Amino acid sequence: MDxxxxxxxxxxxxxxxxCRRCDGLFxxxxxxxxxxxxxxxCGEILLRNRAASIQFVLAxxxxxxxxxxxxxxxxxxxxxxxxxxxEVNLVTAPDAFLDTRFIVVAWVMVLISxxxxxxxxxxxxxxxxxxxxxxxAPGFSWLLSILRALRPxxxxxxxxxxxxxxxxxxGSWVSVILGPGLWALSGFACLVAALRHFEASILWTRSDLx
Amino acid sequence: MSARAAALGIALCPVCGQVGxxxxxxxxxxxxxxLRLPNARASAERSLAWLLAGIILYVPANLLPVMxxxxxxxxxxxxxxxxxxxxxxxxxxxxxxxIFCASVAVPLTKFAGLGILIATSLxxxxxxxxxxxxxxxxxxxxxxxxxxxxxxxxxxxxxxxxGGFAVAEPRPGxxxxxxxxxxxxxxxxxFDERCIWAPEHAS
Numbered sequence: 001m002d003x004x005x006x007x008x009x010x011x012x013x014x015x016x017x018x019c020r021r022c023d024g025l026f027x028x029x030x031x032x033x034x035x036x037x038x039x040x041x042c043g044e045i046l047l048r049n050r051a052a053s054i055q056f057v058l059a060x061x062x063x064x065x066x067x068x069x070x071x072x073x074x075x076x077x078x079x080x081x082x083x084x085x086x087e088v089n090l091v092t093a094p095d096a097f098l099d100t101r102f103i104v105v106a107w108v109m110v111l112i113s114x115x116x117x118x119x120x121x122x123x124x125x126x127x128x129x130x131x132x133x134x135x136x137a138p139g140f141s142w143l144l145s146i147l148r149a150l151r152p153x154x155x156x157x158x159x160x161x162x163x164x165x166x167x168x169x170x171g172s173w174v175s176v177i178l179g180p181g182l183w184a185l186s187g188f189a190c191l192v193a194a195l196r197h198f199e200a201s202i203l204w205t206r207s208d209l210x
Numbered sequence: 211m212s213a214r215a216a217a218l219g220i221a222l223c224p225v226c227g228q229v230g231x232x233x234x235x236x237x238x239x240x241x242x243x244x245l246r247l248p249n250a251r252a253s254a255e256r257s258l259a260w261l262l263a264g265i266i267l268y269v270p271a272n273l274l275p276v277m278x279x280x281x282x283x284x285x286x287x288x289x290x291x292x293x294x295x296x297x298x299x300x301x302x303x304x305x306x307x308x309i310f311c312a313s314v315a316v317p318l319t320k321f322a323g324l325g326i327l328i329a330t331s332l333x334x335x336x337x338x339x340x341x342x343x344x345x346x347x348x349x350x351x352x353x354x355x356x357x358x359x360x361x362x363x364x365x366x367x368x369x370x371x372x373g374g375f376a377v378a379e380p381r382p383g384x385x386x387x388x389x390x391x392x393x394x395x396x397x398x399x400x401f402d403e404r405c406i407w408a409p410e411h412a413s
Contacts, residue, residue, distance in 0.1 A: 011220070013229050018215040018222040022343060023248060023404035025215040041211055041407070042343045079369040081376055088368045096367040102380055105388045109364055112357060141241050145225055152395060155354050155361075162361030168305055169297070169362065170370055170378075173281050204226040204240060 017046050053198065054131050060194040061124035067188040068117060068156075075179030076163055079170060089181050090114055090159070116154035117188075120195060123147050131203055140203075147200045157192050160185040211339075214408040221245040253402035254331040260397035261324050267389045268317060274383035277363050281376035289383060290314070290359060312358040313387070320356075320394045323349040324401065331405050342406045350398050356391040360384060 017028045022042035029047075031037060037047040068090075075087035090113050097106035123143045130137035137143070163185065167176050215221065219232045225243030232245055275287035288296065290313050297306035323345050330342060363384050370378035 011218070013220070013231060016220070016229055018220060018229050020222055020224075020227065021403050022339070022407045023214050023216055023222070024211075024407070025213045025218065025220060042340065077365060077369060081372045084372050084375070086369050086371050088365055093361075093364045093368055096364040097380055097384075099380070101382065102385055105360060105364075105380070105385055108388055108392065109360065113361075141226075144241075148225065152354065152399065155357055158355060158357045159361050161355075162358050162365060165305060165309065165358070165362050166365040166369070168302055170366060172300070173376060174370065174372070176369075199227075201225065201227045204228065 019044050019046055048202075053202075054128055057124065057194055057198045058128035058132065060191045061121045061128060064117075064121040064188055064191045064195060065125060067184040067191070068121060070184035071156075071181040071188070072114070074181045074184070075177075076181035076185060077166065078177030078179055079174045080177065081174040085177075087177075087179065089179070093159075111153055112155040113159050116150045117156050120147060120150055120154050124195065124198070124200070127200065127203060136203075144200050144203070151196065154196070156185060157189045160189050211407075214404075216247045216404065216408050219247070221247055248402050248404035248408055250331050250334065250402070250405035250408075253400065253405055254328045257324065257397045257401035258328045258332075260393050260400060261321065261328065264317075264390050264393035264397060265321055267386045267393065268321075271383055271386035271390050274386065275381040276359065276383035276387060277366065278379045278381050279366075279370070279377070281370070287381055290387065309358070309362075312355050316352050316356045317390055317394065320349055320353060320398070324394070324397055327401060327406070331401075339407050343403065346398075346401065346403055346406065353395045353398055354391070356394075357388075360388050360391070 011025075015028055017026045017037070018024070019026070019039040019042060021044040022039060024039055024041045026039075026046065029037060031047055035048075036045050038044070039046050071090045073089070075089050076093075078085060078087045080086075093113060094106040094109035097103065097109065123146060127137045127140065127143055127147075160182075163182055167178070170176060215229070221230055221232050222228075223230060223238035223241060223243045223245060226238060226241040228238050228240045230238050230245045232247060235245070237244055272290060275289050276293070278287045279285065294306050294310050294314070297303075297309060327342060327346055327349075330337070363380050367378040367380050370376050
């Protein structure tokens with residue numbers, strides 16, 4: 001495209017908002033602290049108050065990091081039969097697929113239950129701690145693109161539901177022990193909404209971040 | 211309905227959300243992300259390729275056993291559907307329904323939903339954009355719950371390792387099922403939602 005061709009429109013690009021879902025174009029409006037702006041066409045939230053969400057999401061990310069550490073360090077479930085005991089936590093669950101035929105599934109399990117959620121909470125903590133001090137964290141744009149790419153692959157709530165099903169599934173023939181990791185996963189599941197729906201790219205729009 | 215940004219040559223940076231004029235710059239001037247106008251045909255074809263791959267893998271995922279179990283009740287290999295029937299027979303009707311939703315209803319809904327979205331996009335229709343946008347969000351939302359079966363097989367075969375007493379092991383069906391979930395997720399992500407609203411910009 002010719003870089004010198006004049007724009008096809010009369011808009012000041014600093015004063016318009018484009019919906020990321022339906023591509024609708026709107027004039028930006030000033031928001032009160034508790035207001036959100038919704039897309040009139042598709043209902044997506046276009047703008048929301050930011051200062052509050054940074055503190056709230058940082059709190060969620062820090063607690064998420066602690067819950068995740070517990071579910072990695074302590075068993076999520078245990079089983080015993082005839083004096084033998086087995087245990088499983090987030091990191092050892094992919095062991096089930098160590099057979100070379102299934103090694104791909106093992107890597108998928110590592111991604112969805114350890115790597116994606118772990119990097120997600122770590123990157124959010126890092127970015128938001130700097131944002132609270134009105135600063136742009138080192139690795140800012142790189143971390144934001146990582147966060148965006150990993151978002152759909154963090155599936156700890158699926159892991160939690162799977163654990164609950166396994167309790168019933170094997171409970172009739174072995175005795176099942178609920179580990180501290182299971183409670184930690186339940187805690188993490190409560191935070192998922194906050195972590196998953198936080199649009200980290202709003203950090204770009206904070207003009208005070210330098 | 212309000213104006214579409216694409217009709218005016220304005221594109222949203224997918225990385226940082228900055229608005230850019232495609233006639234002036236091909237890259238976002240804040241973060242360097244590539245600005246693209248929606249291209250209905252390209253997005254539908256890419257999405258269709260992932261979807262067809264997922265549908266093909268869905269056949270062995272259902273025909274092959276996903277887990278081998280030996281224990282008090284004898285030994286045997288279960289496909290996904292046999293696992294659901296077993297829950298049903300043992301009286302856990304709610305759980306059977308839950309697993310049926312996650313491993314049968316969700317993949318089939320995704321095939322149908324993405325199929326409709328891709329077909330309407332390829333036809334270039336402008337009908338019912340809001341319903342189709344809702345359908346897309348629904349498909350996007352339910353997508354990853356199918357991974358439930360993979361987690362159940364992983365946890366069961368990791369826990370039930372009691373030598374001669376009871377053993378559970380994964381079987382190849384789970385590999386294909388995991389593939390179905392990932393391919394249909396990729397299919398949903400490669401479909402550009404903006405095309406639902408601006409079919410006339412298919413180029």
